[in-house]
Amino acid sequence: STQIQLVSRPTGWPVPENFRTAVVELPALAAGEVRVSNEFLSVDPYMRGRMNDVRSYVPPFGLGEALTGGAVGRVLESAADGLAPGDVVVHQLGWRDVAQGPAAGFRKVAELPGVPLSAYLGVLGMTALTAWVGLREIAGLRAGDTVFVSGAAGAVGSMVGQIARLQGAGRVVGSAGSSEKVALLTSRYGFDAAFNYKDGDLPGQLEAAAPGGIDVYFDNVGGDHLEAALGAFNDGGRAALCGAISQYNSTEPAPGPRNMANIVTRGLSVRGFTVGNHTEHFPAFAAQMGEWLGRGDVVFDETVAEGLENTVEAFLSMLAGGNTGKMVVRL
Ligand code: NDP
Secondary structure, eight states, rough: EEEEESSSSOOOSSSSGGGGEOOOOOOOTTTTTEEEEEEEEEOTTTHHTSSSSSOSSSSOOTTTTTOOOOOEEEEEEETTEEEOOOOOOEEOOSSSSEEEEGGGGEEEEOOOTOGGGGGTTOOOOHHHHHHHHHIIIIIIOOOOOEESSTTTTTTHHHHHHHHHHHHTEEEEEEEEESSHHHHHHHTTSSSSSSEEGSSSHHHHHHHHHHHHHHEEESSSSSSSHHHHHHHEEEEEEEEEEEEGGGGGSSSSOOOTTTTTTHHHHHTOOEEOOOOGGGGHHHHHHHHHHHHHHHHHSOOEEEEEEEEEEEHHHHHHHHHOOOOSSSSEEOO
């Protein structure tokens, strides 16, 4: 199996020298194990945090070990009940071409006509579930709410906007980092208004997009975006803190928003979450998303890199905004 290993911990932006490609020989299958040929690998922002040696909600990647992450593949060989060669499975042994381990780590999924297997890493998987949980369970979305989402053209953000609209939001606004992405938000994902944060003046642009203020903020970015949202909140507003990608490659702790007192004076609820603690919502999410996709109510985009050898580059490109929708690697 060819795998990508972490060999040193990045300071700031990761560089190719932090990684190496290694070929390892897999042992014969033990009882209860499966061997899987990976077809798509996920690259996700949280992986940057796991490259640091710090306490977090998932342990750091080990040096000299293969990285891990979401992947979807096909069973090559099985010594386990319930999985047979050809079955499609979703699992966590990404960053390699062939994965092997106990069957309990591999979830069998259906091959759906017209739907690429990569959908299980995005619109039918972790990132869309994050949008669903964050809006409904964490932000407590209510009919008529004005919703603002940052990172709106990414895997999570593009789902937040569409789910909010389908769940009765009154107005949905988003920010992203290019004029092409901003155009997609309103033309394809159904946002009512959108702006490019790289044009500056976030508070002013947010006010123009949501003149009546916001009720829900879904934060993928942190920093200046969170500060702008705190300034735009109506009384009783609710923020779901999902990520802070503007800070993942920072070498110094980022200053907090300067207007935290608005949380007090406007009676705001600000709550962080990680989707792994809310997986009990997966069945309801999957059923609803399947229906929406079938009706064409939800659309999704993927940015697809080709080949295991381009996985590091795909990861870095995603961190820099090179993706629209979910970034995946096709093997
Ligand atoms: P995306 O598909 O959104 O890709 C990352 C995007 O972040 C880039 O495309 C880029 O878009 C944007 N970005 C990068 N740097 C900055 C910056 N300095 N300021 C603003 N935007 C920036 O990734 P995901 O959808 O997978 O993840 C989105 C967020 O959700 C991340 O913060 C991630 O950590 C978080 N997350 C949290 C989970 C949880 O359980 N809490 C689960 C999954 C994701 P642009 O061109 O617009 O700059």
